[in-house]
Amino acid sequence: MGKPKKLLNNPVDVVTELIDGLTAACGGDLRRLDGRNAVVRTEIADGKVALLIGGGSGHEPMFPGFVGPNLADGAPCGEVFAAPTPDLILDTLSAVDRGRGVLMVYGNYAGDNMNFDIAAELAEEVGIVTRTVRVWDDVAAAPLDRITDRRGIAGDFFVIKVAGGAAAELSDLDEVYRVAVKARDNTRSMGVALAAGSIPETGERTFELPEDEIEIGMGAHGEPGIARRKITDADAIAEEMTDRILADLPFSAGDEVALLVNNLGATTCMEMLIVARKVHHVLKARGIAVHRTDVGSFLTCQEMAGLSITLMKLDGELKRYLDMPARSFAYSRA
Structure with a gap:
C-alpha cells in the first residue's frame, strides 16, 4: 500500500495552519492564544468554572473542535500524535481561568498525563486551582481490574459534553469534577x-x-x-x-x-x-x-x-x- 495523498503545505506547519483555519471558520468565537498552538473562547463569563481539554493533533475535530459555549473553554494542541507541552498547557490554563478553578479533561496517555500534571503543579504556584479527569473508555486496552491503564478514545466526547454543561451551570469546581468523573466512569x-x-x-x-x-x-x-x-x-x-x-x-x-x-x-x-x-x-x-x-x-x-x-x-x-x-x-x- 502506497503513501496516502494529502492536501498539505509544509508538513511541519499542519498544526499552526489547522488552528488558523479553525479560528477563521468560527467567525470570532475562538481565538488563537498569543500566536501559539492553542485556542480559547473569546468570551468566557467571569466567575465561571473553566473547562480545559487538549491533546495531540491529528485527531480532529478532537480536541479544538469542541471549544465553545457549554463545551470547553480552551484547548492546547500538541504536534501530531504528541502531547502539548507543559508551558503551553499552563498558558492556556491562565487564559481560561476566571477565578473558580479549571477542570482538565483529556485522554489517558502517558505523555498527556505527564505534561498536564506538570502544568497543574505550575498552575498551583501561580494560584490557579485545577482538577483532572483522565478519560479511559477503551475496553480493549486493558482488563477491568486495570481500568486506569486504558486509553481514552471517542468517549472523550461524551465526557467533554457533560463536563461542559456542568462547568457552565455549577459554580463549584469540585462539583463539576464529580459530574465529569461520573460521566467518565459510565x-x-x-x-x-x-x-x-x-x-x-x-x-x-x-x-x-x-x-x-x-x-x-x-x-x-x-x-x-x-x-x-x-x-x-x-x-x-x-x-x-x-x-x-x-x-x-x-x-x-x-x-x-x-x-x-x-x-x-x-x-x-x-x-x-x-x-x-x-x-x-x-x-x-x-x-x-x-x-x-x-x-x-x-x-x-x-x-x-x-x-x-x-x-x-x-x-x-x-x-x-x-x-x-x-x-x-x-x-x-x-
Whole structure:
C-alpha cells in the first residue's frame, strides 16, 4: 500500500495552519492564544468554572473542535500524535481561568498525563486551582481490574459534553469534577480498524494491516487491539463490539444509554449508519433504551478506515448535561 495523498503545505506547519483555519471558520468565537498552538473562547463569563481539554493533533475535530459555549473553554494542541507541552498547557490554563478553578479533561496517555500534571503543579504556584479527569473508555486496552491503564478514545466526547454543561451551570469546581468523573466512569468504547492512517510529516502509515483483515479493539494511533481476523459483515462486527462493551460496565436491562458511532477518518456515513442500526437492534434485544444517538467524526486518526462505538449509561443528571444546548465548530445542539 502506497503513501496516502494529502492536501498539505509544509508538513511541519499542519498544526499552526489547522488552528488558523479553525479560528477563521468560527467567525470570532475562538481565538488563537498569543500566536501559539492553542485556542480559547473569546468570551468566557467571569466567575465561571473553566473547562480545559487538549491533546495531540491529528485527531480532529478532537480536541479544538469542541471549544465553545457549554463545551470547553480552551484547548492546547500538541504536534501530531504528541502531547502539548507543559508551558503551553499552563498558558492556556491562565487564559481560561476566571477565578473558580479549571477542570482538565483529556485522554489517558502517558505523555498527556505527564505534561498536564506538570502544568497543574505550575498552575498551583501561580494560584490557579485545577482538577483532572483522565478519560479511559477503551475496553480493549486493558482488563477491568486495570481500568486506569486504558486509553481514552471517542468517549472523550461524551465526557467533554457533560463536563461542559456542568462547568457552565455549577459554580463549584469540585462539583463539576464529580459530574465529569461520573460521566467518565459510565462510558465505554471499542474501535475496529480496517486500514491505517498516516503521519502527515512523513506520510508513513501508523501500522500495517493486510487488505482482507481487520483489527478489533485497535487504538486511535494503531495500538494493538484484542483480535485480528478476516473481514466479515458489518452486523457481526457491530454485535461483537457491542457485546464486549455491554459486558464491561456492565450495562443491563432497564438501563438508558447514549450511543456514539465515531468515524476514525475514512469510513463513510453509509457504513456508520449500518453499524448504528445493528447496535440499536442489539440494545433493544437486551432491554436497553437508547436516549440519543450521535453519528459522525468526533475522534479521528487521519485517514484511518474504521469506527468506534461508545455507550454512556445515563441517569437524570448525566442526561441533563448531555442534552444541554451547545455550539462549537464540530458539534452544535439547540
